[in-house]
Amino acid sequence: MHVKECIVSAPGKAILHGEHAVVHGKVALAVSLNLRTYLRLRATSNGKVCINLLNIDTFLSWDVKELQQLLPDSVADLKSLNKLNAELVTRLHDFVGVSNGNLDTRSMAILAFLYIYLCVFAGPGDLPSLTVALWSELPTGAGLGSSAAFSVCLAAALLSASGDVPCPPANQEDTARWGEDDLQLINRWAFQGERMIHGNPSGVDNAVGTWGGILRYHSGEITPLSRVPVLRILLTNTKVPRSTKVLVAGVKDKINKFPSVMTPVLESVDAVSCTCEQTLSDMTSASCTAEHYSVLEELIDINQHHLVVMGVGHPALDRLCRVTLARGLHSKLTGAGGGGCGITLLRPDTESSVVQSTIEDLRGCGYDCWETSLGGPGVQHHTAASVKQEALELLLQY
Incomplete structure (x- = not known):
């Protein structure tokens, strides 16, 4: 583990214009919604991996050795971001006890978390023990990108903990953004989480959660708009x-x-x-x-x-x-x-x-x-001082 603790957040998403027409090859404008999801990751030494989904009163804990057994014999393919690893997906569905067509909010969140966690930390040595707590201002199932904000937060926190992306230095507001290459990596891992949840997502929601602002989506191409007003x-x-x-x-x-x-x-x-x-x-x-x-x-x-x-x-x-x-x-x-x-x-x-x-x-x-x-910022790294008080009080309990 490269970090002992980190707090990250990512915004939700709304469609400003272009709903439904975008399915038929027209331009849509997707925009960040400044209702955010907050995630706190904390390294532990108890040999367990814990996740707390505060909005749905869900707490789960697994032994690291139990999760280690889910990894395929060959872990090289787990680092590929072109598609999901089919063997690991099957094992996770069996482990969580769900079928592909019957996923509730709790199951989808668990599958996305375990997939990114196992893939990011797969390699020589044991998996790390850690605790993740998550709280969101976004309602679920309302079309506001709640699952993507969750996946972006997971990717940013787990990649920071593994050392695959650095912890950016905070600015005067006690928040920080990653560089473009790091954001690209965060976005690609977040897309893996979205694939676990939705099967065949467009990639728009996680891109909005990563970069924020306003994105132009046309025929599969996503283009961030520069210098847009809030x-x-x-x-x-x-x-x-x-x-x-x-x-x-x-x-x-x-x-x-x-x-x-x-x-x-x-x-x-x-x-x-x-x-x-x-x-x-x-x-x-x-x-x-x-x-x-x-x-x-x-x-x-x-x-x-x-x-x-x-x-x-x-x-x-x-x-x-x-x-x-x-x-x-x-x-x-x-x-x-x-x-x-x-x-x-x-x-x-x-x-x-x-x-x-x-x-x-x-x-x-x-x-x-x-x-x-x-049109506000995308994924951010926070100090405790820059987190909304309600979110901080809940996250610090875990």
Whole structure:
């Protein structure tokens, strides 16, 4: 073990524009959501590996020797990041007691943790004993990148502990970022965790968690946008459950049934994403003006209408848009739709009384609502002084 203790965090993810259209080759903008997942790793000498998932009241502990037996005879392939090691995956599924098609939140988290832990530390000598505690501000299963934030934190902490990436020096705010090569390695290991959880992920969520800011996703290519502004938002969870798979299939069926109608809709969504990208670039290269925010608000309204046309709206999301518009604020769904979450843009000069009244209105609808921001930093290394008090108090118990 190269470090005795480290604390890391990674942000969640929202889709600013391009939901569903991205499946059909159009541009999407994915953005970091400043609700973060925090992880504390601590080296121990008791011969055990422990994980504490505080949000779901899960504590598990294994003997190091027990985990050592899960490693394949040849460990060379475990360092490959091109694909998962099939033999280790099978052994872990048997060990955890799950089938590929029946993974709950607890099982997915355990599988991702054990896979990255075993692969990173596989080699000559014994596996290290350690304790990992994790707490998140992100709701699970809401399409906000909670699993990716978890995987990014795991990768950053375990790679730091193994010495594969250095512990970066903290800046004046007591947080630090890794260099580009180290971030690339963290992202690739986080993608392995996402593969364990989702099977065939796009890689967008873990890239957002690693680099933060805003990423352009088009036909499998992920491009970070440089110098983007941080945007204040309200994030609202309608708490209406939905199936992403069913919603994606529904959009595809509509496109097949009405190609002459739906193709222009997809082209327009693509144009919304590209226009938003240009507007954000203009906001960083020149002074932000009220006109910039007016453009962003209009694009939000246009894209929301397009998503309704695609068939992924929901009465709960319609109500969210009506409630916020009554306060002069503009909202759209984010993610798969059909319920789930929505984002509401806040201008810099939006009065706090308006924000609080809107939050109260939305909570009165039975929704969860937070004021947060988009476009903040990706994975960070923390000193204890820079961790949110609530997170620190929970993490330091373990």
